[in-house]
Amino acid sequence: MIQHESADASDPLLVADTLCKNYGRIAACRDISFSLYRGEVLAIVGESGSGKTTLLQLLSAQLAPSAGRVSYRMRDGIMRDLASLGEAERRFLFRTDWGYVHQDPAMGLRMAVSAGANVGERLMAVGWNNYRDIRNTACSWLERVEIDVDRIDDAPRTYSGGMRQRLQLARNLVTEPRLVFMDEPTGGLDVSVQARLLDLLRNLVNQLQLAAIVVTHDLAVARLLSHRIMVMKGGRVIESGLTDQVLDDPREPYTQLLVSSILPV
Amino acid sequence: MNTPAYNFAYLDEQTKRMIRRAILKAIAIPGYQVPFASREMPMPYGWGTGGVQVTAAILGPSDVLKVIDQGSDDTTNAISIRKFFEKTAGIATTTVTVDASVIQTRHRIPEAPLREGQVLVYQVPIPEPLRFLEPRETETRRMHALAEYGLMHVKLYEDIARFGQIATAYAYPVRVNARYVMDPSPTPKFDNPKMDHCPALQLFGAGREKRIYAIPPFTSVVSLDFEDHPFARYRFDAPCALCGAEDSYLDEIVTDDHGGRMFVCSDTGYCESRQRLGHRGTEPAAPHRESANDPA
Amino acid sequence: MYVAVKGGERAIENAHRLLAHERRGDRGVAELTLDQISGQLSLAVDRVMTEGSLYDRELAALAIKQARGDMIEAIFLVRAFRATLPRLGATAPVDTSEMRVRRRISSTFKDIPGGQILGPTFDYTHRLLDPQLGEGHVPELPATSEALPTAMPRVTDILGRDGLIEPSPATDPDAVVGDLTREPLGFPADRDLRLQNLARADEGFLLALGYSSQRGYGRTHPFAGEIRFGEVEVEFFAEDADFVVPLGAIALTECQMVNQFKGSATEAPCFTRGYGVAFGQSERKAMSMALVDRSLRARELGEETTAPAQDEEFVMSHSDNVQATGFVEHLKLPHYVDFQSELGLLRKMRKEFREAADAPPAQREAAE
Numbered sequence: 001m002i003q004h005e006s007a008d009a010s011d012p013l014l015v016a017d018t019l020c021k022n023y024g025r026i027a028a029c030r031d032i033s034f035s036l037y038r039g040e041v042l043a044i045v046g047e048s049g050s051g052k053t054t055l056l057q058l059l060s061a062q063l064a065p066s067a068g069r070v071s072y073r074m075r076d077g078i079m080r081d082l083a084s085l086g087e088a089e090r091r092f093l094f095r096t097d098w099g100y101v102h103q104d105p106a107m108g109l110r111m112a113v114s115a116g117a118n119v120g121e122r123l124m125a126v127g128w129n130n131y132r133d134i135r136n137t138a139c140s141w142l143e144r145v146e147i148d149v150d151r152i153d154d155a156p157r158t159y160s161g162g163m164r165q166r167l168q169l170a171r172n173l174v175t176e177p178r179l180v181f182m183d184e185p186t187g188g189l190d191v192s193v194q195a196r197l198l199d200l201l202r203n204l205v206n207q208l209q210l211a212a213i214v215v216t217h218d219l220a221v222a223r224l225l226s227h228r229i230m231v232m233k234g235g236r237v238i239e240s241g242l243t244d245q246v247l248d249d250p251r252e253p254y255t256q257l258l259v260s261s262i263l264p265v
Numbered sequence: 266m267n268t269p270a271y272n273f274a275y276l277d278e279q280t281k282r283m284i285r286r287a288i289l290k291a292i293a294i295p296g297y298q299v300p301f302a303s304r305e306m307p308m309p310y311g312w313g314t315g316g317v318q319v320t321a322a323i324l325g326p327s328d329v330l331k332v333i334d335q336g337s338d339d340t341t342n343a344i345s346i347r348k349f350f351e352k353t354a355g356i357a358t359t360t361v362t363v364d365a366s367v368i369q370t371r372h373r374i375p376e377a378p379l380r381e382g383q384v385l386v387y388q389v390p391i392p393e394p395l396r397f398l399e400p401r402e403t404e405t406r407r408m409h410a411l412a413e414y415g416l417m418h419v420k421l422y423e424d425i426a427r428f429g430q431i432a433t434a435y436a437y438p439v440r441v442n443a444r445y446v447m448d449p450s451p452t453p454k455f456d457n458p459k460m461d462h463c464p465a466l467q468l469f470g471a472g473r474e475k476r477i478y479a480i481p482p483f484t485s486v487v488s489l490d491f492e493d494h495p496f497a498r499y500r501f502d503a504p505c506a507l508c509g510a511e512d513s514y515l516d517e518i519v520t521d522d523h524g525g526r527m528f529v530c531s532d533t534g535y536c537e538s539r540q541r542l543g544h545r546g547t548e549p550a551a552p553h554r555e556s557a558n559d560p561a
Numbered sequence: 562m563y564v565a566v567k568g569g570e571r572a573i574e575n576a577h578r579l580l581a582h583e584r585r586g587d588r589g590v591a592e593l594t595l596d597q598i599s600g601q602l603s604l605a606v607d608r609v610m611t612e613g614s615l616y617d618r619e620l621a622a623l624a625i626k627q628a629r630g631d632m633i634e635a636i637f638l639v640r641a642f643r644a645t646l647p648r649l650g651a652t653a654p655v656d657t658s659e660m661r662v663r664r665r666i667s668s669t670f671k672d673i674p675g676g677q678i679l680g681p682t683f684d685y686t687h688r689l690l691d692p693q694l695g696e697g698h699v700p701e702l703p704a705t706s707e708a709l710p711t712a713m714p715r716v717t718d719i720l721g722r723d724g725l726i727e728p729s730p731a732t733d734p735d736a737v738v739g740d741l742t743r744e745p746l747g748f749p750a751d752r753d754l755r756l757q758n759l760a761r762a763d764e765g766f767l768l769a770l771g772y773s774s775q776r777g778y779g780r781t782h783p784f785a786g787e788i789r790f791g792e793v794e795v796e797f798f799a800e801d802a803d804f805v806v807p808l809g810a811i812a813l814t815e816c817q818m819v820n821q822f823k824g825s826a827t828e829a830p831c832f833t834r835g836y837g838v839a840f841g842q843s844e845r846k847a848m849s850m851a852l853v854d855r856s857l858r859a860r861e862l863g864e865e866t867t868a869p870a871q872d873e874e875f876v877m878s879h880s881d882n883v884q885a886t887g888f889v890e891h892l893k894l895p896h897y898v899d900f901q902s903e904l905g906l907l908r909k910m911r912k913e914f915r916e917a918a919d920a921p922p923a924q925r926e927a928a929e
Contacts, residue, residue, distance in 0.1 A: 088411045095415075110419070114426055117419045124422065125415030131425055131491040153426050271645065300745035305644040309637065310887030312894060335898045342894050344569045372898045390891070401874060403748050428910055434902035453902040473884045475745045499905050517901055531898055 011073060013038050013179060013211050014059065019068035021054055028054040030235045032068070038178065039209040043226035043243065045216055045258070051235040052215045053183060059213060060100060060181045061090055072179075095122050099172030099180035103187040105164035108171065109156050115142065115167055116152040122175045141170040145200060162193035166200065173204065182214040186221055198224050219258060223247055231255050274321040274354040280304055284322035284477070288468060291479035296441025297409070298392050298476040306472065313346055313371060314472030316388035320350065320369050323384060323468075329357045331365035336373035336514070336531035343371070360534050372435075374456040376513045376535040379465035381482060387450045389471040392478065394438040394448040414446050417489060425494055434499065440487045441480055449486075455498045455514045460486040505530040508539035509546040584629050598622040607812075607841025608632060612882065613639025614742075614761050616811050616840055633763075637883045644742075651738070653796045653805065657815050658715055662791040664842070667716045669784050669819055675713035680790060681842070716787040717817045717834065726786075726819060726832040730861075748874050755857055755877065760838060762853075762880035764846045770870040771852030779868030781855045783835065786819035790842050814839050816847035820855045823862055833862060 012035035019032040029051045036042055044052045057063040059070055061082040070082045075097060085093070094100065102108040109118050119138040120128075128134050139149050145166040156164050165185065172180060185201065186194040202225055205212060214225055222229050222243060230240040231252065239252045250256045272278065287301035306314040324330070330350055334343035338360040346369060347358050359365050362377040371388040379385060395405045398416050408414065417438060424432040437454035441447050449460060450469060460467060460480060467480040480486060488496035504511045506527045513535055515528040527548065530536035585592065599606050599622040609621040613636045621639060628634035664680025667673050691698075720726040730752060739754040746754060759767065774781055792810040799806050818835035835855030837847035856870035869875055879885060 087407075091411060091413065113419060114423055116426055117422045120422055121415050121419050124418035125413065129492050131422065131493050134422065134491075135426075275645075277645070277647070300747065302741075302743050302745050304742075305637070305640040305883065307641050309890060310884045311889075311891030312887060314887075335895045339567050339569050340895050341569045341573060344573060348570075371894075372896070390888070402878075403874065429913065430910075432906060432910075434906040435899040451896075451899045453898060455902070473888055499902060499909075501901075501905060514898070515901075516897060517904065531901075 010037070011077075012036060013040075013073050014213075015071045015079070016059060017069045017071070019055070019058055019070065020066050021051075021058055021063060022066045027235050029058060029065075032058075032237055034230065034237075034240070036179075036211055036213065038211050039205075040228065041205055041210075041212045041214060041226040043214045043216060043222035043229045044232060045219060045222050045229060046232035047217060047258075050232040052232050054235075055232070056181055056183055056213065056215045060098065061085065061093075075178075095125055096175045097177050097179065099169075099177045101165075101168055101172060101180065101182040101185050103184035105156070105161070105168040108168045109164060111157050112155055114153045114155055115147070115159075118156065118167060119170050119174050122171070126175065137174065138170075141174050142167075144204070145170045146196075160193075161189050162197060165189065165197055169201070169204070173208065173210075176208065178211060180210050180212045182212060182216075184216055184218075185214065186216075186218070194221075201225060219247060231258065271353055273326070274324045274350065275307075276304070276318065276321045280318075281322040284318055287477045288319065288322065288479060291468070291477050292466070292481050294445070295480055295484050296439075296445030296447040296478060298471075298478045300475055301477050303472045303475040307349070308345065310473035311390065312342060313369075313388040315470030315474075315477070316369050316371070316386050316472075317346060317349070317470075318472055319386050319468050319470035319477060320367060321354075323386075324350070324354055324356060324367060326354075326356060328366045329359050329364055331359050331362060331368045331534075332370075333368070333373060333375070333532075333534070334371040336375075336516075337533040339533060361538065362534055372451050372453075373514070373531060374452055374459045376510075376530070376532045377538075378459075379463055381464040383465040385463075385465050385467045387452075387467065387469045389448070389450045389469050389476075390473075391436075392448055392469065392471040392474050392476040394436075394446050409445060412444065417446055421489060421491065421494075425491070431490065431494060431496075437496075438489050440489060442484050443487075446489070447478060447480075447486075453499070453514055454488065454496070455500050457486070457488045457496070458498065462486075501528050503528050504546055505536060505539075506546040506548040508536045508544045510536070510539055510544070584627075593626055595619055595622040595626065598625050604842060605630075605632065607839070607843050608764060608846070609635045609639055610840040611843055611846060612636045612761055612763065613643065615639050615643045633882050633886050637886070640883050648743075650797065650800075652808065653798060655793045655795060655811075655813070657789065657793055657813065658713075658718075660713075660789055660791040660793050660813070660815075661810075662713055662789055664790040665713060665787070667785065667787045669716060669720075669786050673716060673719070675711045713789075715817065717819065720786070720819065720832065724829075724831060727823075727834060729834065746877065748877075749860070750873060750877060752854075752858070752861075755873070756836065756854060758877045758880055759850045759853055759857075762850070763882035763885070764843075764849065766880055766882070767849035767853050768845060770856070770876065771849040773868065774852055774856050774870045779856050779859065779866070779871045780821070781818075781833075781835070781852070782821040783852055783855065784819045785848065786817040788814065788816045788844060788847065790814045790844070812841050814841065814843050814847045816844070816851045818848070818851040818855055823864075833858070 014036040016032055016034050019029055020027065021029040032055060044055060046052045054063065058065050061070065064083060071079050072082055073079050100108065116135055116138040119141050120134040123134050123137060139152060142149050142152055147163055147166055156167055159167060186197055189197065198221060204210065205225070214221065216222055226243045228241065229243040229246050230237045231246070231254070232238070233254050239246060239250065239255045246255065247259055250259050284301060287299045291297065291299045303314065303318060306317055308314060308317065330347065332338065332343045332347040334340040337343065350356060351358060362368065362375045365383065367384045367386065368375065369386040369388070374385070393405050395408060395416060398420055399405050399408070408416070421431050424430065433454065435453045436448055436451045437457055439447055439449055439457060439460065449457060462483050462485065463480070464482050466482055469478045490496040501515050501517070503515065505513060505515060507529050510530055513530045513532060516531045518527045518529055519525070520527050599618045602625070605625055606618055606621045609624055609632065610616050610618065613621060613624070620642065621635070624635035624638040627638060662678060664682060665675065665678045667677065717726055721728060739751060739757065741754050741757055775783070790813070792812050794810050795808045797806045797808050816837040820833045820835055822830045822832050833855065835851040837850030837854060839846040839850070853870055853876060856868070857873055857876060859866045859871040860873065866872065
């Protein structure tokens, strides 16, 4: 099985240091700094255009920053600047220690290949060579994300939106990553399906002690999933803190506006 | 009018040098596809130009050449290519595997074991084993560079999930020298084990796709599989009807339109040499004739 | 009793003899001469030279005759010959602004310095079959007038003077120009290799792609800035002699397309370019090439690439008709050994399917 490292749990897992990203004269992200710890879920909220998706891509090394740095503590305990990773290292990280959940599950799955193969792919990529073992592991993960194991040989093309999203989760979690990036994980799903998925996510995060960075425009998602929250506007973080504190007692006028515009259910 | 004069084995020396450099690189990195600037040849792309360029680059005046297609020396394309080299190089040719120094082949490996000092040149249509899983060349190059072959195993997994077995009958992918995944060309998977630790040098030429790759002698070549679904050779379970061989790959011959069938060695050279030694199958073989319509 | 059929060699010889006989046709009819092909089917010769990548009218005419009029077969013959020729070097870039113009039109302006010169063209003819051509018709001599030495500046240079069109993409003048016949093509490819690939590309393929871009598959809003056809001098810099040697003149068609304007945060918007060129009077080819060139520039111009005409790997890997026909037609080669292994596998799977279907329910196992 995959080893877990022995570094002190009080050391940060991911550190962003004055991150900036410019496109020509437009500053998509400005001076973003924070630390993320093991087992901690951080929500990044804001309206569209606030820069939250760009920030997620910077943090997951899919975009290079114009200024500033992102550092990640590898399994051997060493803090590495993501910009210094070679392409092979970065791709390996993405397949083993990290997960990335796309808003549209079709982006994060092989739609024409069976669910079992989707979940098994990461295992095969790290050298698993026994068909039975791969299939059994895929089965147990399907169960954990509440997908009927009889569907293991069906392609996600035949799945509903909610099922696809849960499959995407299984595909990401099979290598027991320590950090998962999520981009609007419940976007595009209807309300009851969302609730079920959020419940599942919360349980999995707790069980697996996952650290996660969740980008969302939906404060309810932030409330349910995250320990801490960062509110973004115009590329900057205008308020941050413990989720419950910020949402119950927002200090910035913009945050107050966001909070007050949640329709009571 | 400008009339051409041709060099030994058709290609000019500069082109041969370029191809040999690619061959040397390929030998240095077993199973890695080396790009090369393939030339237009007098036969069409897709009809063996890669194999022909490799052979033309390595032939010397004292070489003895055998050319087979589908295992036979007598199929139309094998004849065409053999004549091409007879005309442009004037070298000796043969149909007997053990007598050849260079063997150019399409879709089969000869049954007679090869020895040190021989070169087997394969004609390759699509060199990239990942091509049908990932059409982009930029992406497949990256996958080879980073040894990211997960996608290949996904395909094998899918086959087992869907068919209960790996559904690849020919061009069965192999791992060379424990590093690069390679397409052995559309040889039946029956032939795969012959590539492993082969005493001869194996060269692969893809003219249209412009790639050369190689397996140096005595290199490990392992067919991809799962440990609980191991690679198995397939062969129709019967002896050759003409020579009785039980270990050779067989062609199916339809003998009538009532479902009559016969199975005969695909490697005609092998079959004939066994018959010369007295081996017989269930069908007595008449001396070969020019055409089915000639009087005996 | 089974008899293995042999004699492929004789069969091939006889097939080729029959081919030569069919090619000659009725021996009572006069044989085609190369002069007739080159002179009266000159556009066919132009195409074979362009896609054969070799400027030699006589050889192209011979190829067309040998190929019995099959253009791609003729192009293949020329390419195979070209591959045997020694490479002496590269000429100086041809200067089309010095062209001895025989046709020159622009659709972006009503009138231009030097005028709109229609030249010999099918444009505006009525496509009515003319039986007179079948009867040995003698056409009247063309109208003549005094040749006036007029300057014919390129329309794109006129637009360029005011900065309305992007300058021709600049490259390092000392950089070696790529040659995909000498080095294997890799992706992403720079524009020099893209243009070379397009110049040799199949006219029909580029026509279809250009057409698709006009119909919305990656729109580029093209205008024909200028199409010019005529003769240009070809010059070679002889290193040993240290001076420029004129080699002669070749006929070229050049097309400059003026496309969708583009700006950025730091630059004012201007028109963008697409370029096409072909031997002889090959207008359709030059225009299609210019459309596809512009589409392929999507990546460097920061445009979203969604359409086949914008997909560099797709276009450049499939544009060569000699390669394409080789691989398509190779399906005629014997494939019975690989087919045999497929047959074997299929039979095995069918047998297993039947056995599973026939087995009593209690023994049926899940597909594994």
